[in-house]
Amino acid sequence: MRIGIAGLGTVGSCVYAILKDKGDEIEKRSGRKCIVSKVITRTHSKYDKLGIPSDLVAEDFEDLIINSDIVVETIGGSEAARKLVKQSLELNRTVVTANKMLISEFGNEFMNSSPIKSLFFEAAxxxxxxxxxxxxDYLIFHGIKRIRGILNGTTNFILSEMQKGMDYASALKIAQEKGYAEADPTSDVKGYDAAYKLSVLTGVKTGVFPGISTIETKGIEGIDKSDLERAATAGKKLKLIGTIDFEREVASVQPQEIERNDPLWSVDGVENAIEVETDLSGRFILRGEGAGAQPTATAIISDILRASRYAEKQSNSVVIMKFGGTSVDSAEKIKDVAERVQKKVLSGVKPVIVVSAMGVETDKLHELAKEISSKPNGREMDMLLATGEQKSIALVAMAIQELGMxxxxx
Incomplete structure (x- = not known):
């Protein structure tokens, strides 16, 4: 399975490293061979920093897409990411992304553009x-009544620090120093990040992504130490909680005071936890690190393996490789062509090789025909000129066979 990665920031770099360093282990456990076929990023210094070979660097989105079975989008933002995902789906590729804002706002558009499941976004x-x-997968036949949880590690860390007596500004500063918060933390502290996630979860359940305009959203920037002290005096904790009530068809993100017996009580620091209430099996709760390179990259890798089942039709895609006369005008050059073909095979595709006659062979045959006839018969001319290509293809086939293919x- 050929994997193209767009964006080599913290998460994208981690995905590349995992596929590169643990590829054999992934294949052993999953039975699926995943090869990074192309990468692209705006910061070109990343290529040298990560030791990425020049032949893996894509010229543009199209180059990345046509050389990949699964496209991993870790660019972030909306415009460039939207262009990449849309183009990938139009070219019948499978896409894996961690971009919650992209799925929340454009998920409906993407889903309508592909008749089969081609978009995976667990990491969002x-x-x-x-x-x-x-x-x-597991709860597909259950009726989901409600989803609630702590969906943003940044705000949960800040509130956890404030519960220890720290003021909001100091807690935010520490979060930024530790890499838990962006330089501009607006999306997190105003609750937008959590709202995007609620929109995504709503889309998974209902098939329609509502965006965040329909979600009542309030962040934590107005909370001070006295609010947490007052909650603590009452035996409660203050948490930023996102809730979707499917029965009432309402969703909200807002600070809430929770009791000690609440399953979200002990979820502190950068941890996230999500509780799902169903009609058949009661309640489920999932808890773990909700942010950072490793957890997010792990979710992307899991999606790649899930997506590979749907992208099987793309695996071993046929590609045409054309080599002109100067590329095959000597034995050494023909051996070079064979090595390039081998590399393409190892990337997970089936190449069909089209080669011209060696060097100026065709010109020589034209001259030879002129010595025989000023107006040679068309059919016989075709037969004559074809001998140049027959010579090339036989030699190229031999060279490929010599490499064990x-x-x-x-």
């Missing part, structure tokens, strides 16, 4: 918490 909600696969000239 809860980092390493497998909430989406739980809803899509099957090849036949036609």
């Amino acid at each position: 909600v809860g980092g390493g918490i497998p909430i989406i696969s739980l809803l899509e 099957k090849s036949i000239s036609l």
Whole structure:
């Protein structure tokens, strides 16, 4: 399975490293061979930093897409990511993304553009918490009554620090220093990040992504130490909680005071936890690290393996490789062509090789024909010129066979 990665930030770099370093282990456990076929990023210094070979660097999105069975989007933001995902789906590729804002706002558009399941986004909600696969696979026949949880590690860390007596500004600063919060934390502290995740979860359940305009949203930027002290005096904790009530058809993100017997009580620091209430099996709760490179990258890898079952039709895609006369005008160059073909085979595709006659062979045959006839018969001219290509294809086939691969000239 050929994997193309767009975006080599914290998460994208981690995905690349896992596929590169643990590829054999992944294949052993899953039975699926995943090879990074192309990568692209805006910061070109990342290529050298990660030791990425130049032939893996894509020229543009199209180059990445056509050389991949599964496209991993870790660009972030909306415009460039939307273009990549849309183009990938239009070219019948499978897409894996962690972009919650993208799925929340454009998920309906993407789903309508593909008749089969081609878009996977487990990492968009809860980092390493497998909430989406739980809803899509295990709870598919259950009636989901309610989903609630702590969906943002940044705000949960800040509130946890404030419970220890720290003020909001100091807690935010520590979160930024530890890499738990962005330089601009607006999306997190105003509750937008959690709202995007609720929109994604709603789409998984209902098939329609509502966006965040329909979700009542309130963040934590107005909370001070006295609010947490007052809650503590009453034996409660203050948490930013997202809730979807499917029976009432309402969703909200807001700070809430919770009791000690609440399953979210002990979820502190950067942890996330999501509780699902069903009609058949009662309540489920998933808990774990909801942010960071490793948890998010792990969720992406899991999605790649899930997606590979749907992308099987793309695996071993046929590609045409064309080599002109100057590429095969000597034995050494023909051996180079064979090595390039071998590399393409190892990337997970089936190449069909089209080669010209060696060097100026065709010109020589034209001159030879002119010595015989000023107006040679068309059919016989075709037969004559074809001998140049027959010579090339036989030699190229031999060179490929010498590398231990099957090849036949036609």
